[in-house]
Amino acid sequence: MIVAVASGKGGTGKTTVAASLASIWHGPVLGVDLDVEEPNLHLFLQPVIAGSEAAYMTVPALAESKCTYCGACSELCQFKAINVIGQIVLSFPEMCHGCGGCIAVCPEKALSAGQRELGEVRWGQAGGVGFLSGQLRIGEAMSPPLMRRVKARLDQMLTNGGDAIIDAPPGVSCPAVNAVMDSDVILLVTEPTPFGVYDFQLAWEAFVTLGKPLGAVINRAGLGNDAIYRFCREKGLPVLAEIPYDRAIAEAYSCGRVIATLNPGIEATFVTLRDKIRHLAQPGRSREAAHA
Amino acid sequence: MSNMSRIAVTSEGPSLDDLVDPRFGRAAGFVVVDLETMHTQYIDNGQSQVLAQGAGIQAAGLVAQAGVSCLLTGSVGPKAFKALCAVGIKVGQNLEGLTVRSAVERYKNGQIEIAPAANRSGR
Numbered sequence: 001m002i003v004a005v006a007s008g009k010g011g012t013g014k015t016t017v018a019a020s021l022a023s024i025w026h027g028p029v030l031g032v033d034l035d036v037e038e039p040n041l042h043l044f045l046q047p048v049i050a051g052s053e054a055a056y057m058t059v060p061a062l063a064e065s066k067c068t069y070c071g072a073c074s075e076l077c078q079f080k081a082i083n084v085i086g087q088i089v090l091s092f093p094e095m096c097h098g099c100g101g102c103i104a105v106c107p108e109k110a111l112s113a114g115q116r117e118l119g120e121v122r123w124g125q126a127g128g129v130g131f132l133s134g135q136l137r138i139g140e141a142m143s144p145p146l147m148r149r150v151k152a153r154l155d156q157m158l159t160n161g162g163d164a165i166i167d168a169p170p171g172v173s174c175p176a177v178n179a180v181m182d183s184d185v186i187l188l189v190t191e192p193t194p195f196g197v198y199d200f201q202l203a204w205e206a207f208v209t210l211g212k213p214l215g216a217v218i219n220r221a222g223l224g225n226d227a228i229y230r231f232c233r234e235k236g237l238p239v240l241a242e243i244p245y246d247r248a249i250a251e252a253y254s255c256g257r258v259i260a261t262l263n264p265g266i267e268a269t270f271v272t273l274r275d276k277i278r279h280l281a282q283p284g285r286s287r288e289a290a291h292a
Numbered sequence: 293m294s295n296m297s298r299i300a301v302t303s304e305g306p307s308l309d310d311l312v313d314p315r316f317g318r319a320a321g322f323v324v325v326d327l328e329t330m331h332t333q334y335i336d337n338g339q340s341q342v343l344a345q346g347a348g349i350q351a352a353g354l355v356a357q358a359g360v361s362c363l364l365t366g367s368v369g370p371k372a373f374k375a376l377c378a379v380g381i382k383v384g385q386n387l388e389g390l391t392v393r394s395a396v397e398r399y400k401n402g403q404i405e406i407a408p409a410a411n412r413s414g415r
């Protein structure tokens with residue numbers, strides 16, 4: 001089972017929830033940081049890194065002597081990463097999305113597969129919890145291609161069974177959707193503030209269309225108002241856990257501690273959350289959740 | 293391809309009395325002016341509106357095809373600037389607020405500085 005921990009608003013507690021869930025999970029589990037623009041799950045799980053590799057994407061490389069300046073590549077590229085202007089070929093590899101279309105349509109075979117470095121994939125072990133993450137190269141603007149490399153390694157690491165808990169990037173754009181689209185269950189972590197509620201609604205709208213079981217985790221419960229609870233009731237979205245608005249939790253977080261280890265009460269909250277996630281992910285429930 | 297007597301100006305409309313469009317890549321269009329005859333030709337840039345990115349590069353291709361030696365506009369981003377340099381088109385920037393006609397007159401009087409670099413950061 002793959003559990004994606006997502007949110008609309010940033011800073012609601014995705015990493016707090018992901019690290020805590022991983023620490024109390026039953027059976028083999030991997031903590032996966034797919035927030036490749038600013039990964040931070042390692043700060044809490046503190047893994048020993050066993051290996052890493054650079055990840056690359058295919059971008060066009062030009063053999064100009066073969067080019068007849070026909071412009072087929074330029075016409076195809078909707079991102080203008082390769083352009084033929086008169087007798088000049090101008091390429092902007094950083095704008096390339098890696099579709100390979102220009103290489104395929106070039107009638108002179110003047111374009112071949114070159115590479116752009118996307119960042120690094122790292123893996124290791126944090127006590128009983130496996131660890132996997134991606135970190136985008138500084139200057140790289142596109143995170144989904146690197147996220148796909150991290151997910152490919154995740155598939156390999158799960159071939160012998162086990163579960164994974166994905167710490168997703170915030171928001172509802174391509175990176176966020178990429179992080180949750182291959183999961184079995186999506187947790188939406190929010191806080192009961194007006195910002196939290198607003199972005200939670202956006203996240204719900206974006207992710208409900210994926211037809212996966214969804215559940216809410218309300219962090220900093222006790223803050224703000226009850227709008228988030230009313231929204232969840234209206235949409236038939238189960239509130240799976242509430243984490244209290246508590247100074248001791250904030251202090252533990254600021255020291256890089258996994259809050260599930262803070263006291264038996266909080267640990268019990270996460271154990272109950274884990275069991276509810278398992279229940280939500282049972283086959284046959286996804287359809288119901290999708291229509292909720 | 294370049295003709296020293298032809299320049300392009302980003303414009304909010306097709307005539308010399310329209311305002312200089314402050315944007316290059318997503319300008320409404322380009323008024324191409326023959327400096328000797330003051331004859332104009334308008335190139336619509338509507339197709340750039342459908343591009344999520346790369347509008348400036350595409351626009352550079354459009355003005356290059358028009359065979360101009362210089363472009364007058366408000367702002368040019370770094371990729372468009374690189375494309376314009378590559379095809380040998382000089383760039384005059386910060387001309388927003390003027391009409392196309394007065395931008396062209398300033399150019400003719402040698403009052404426009406040719407930009408050494410883009411004046412806007414890219415996305």
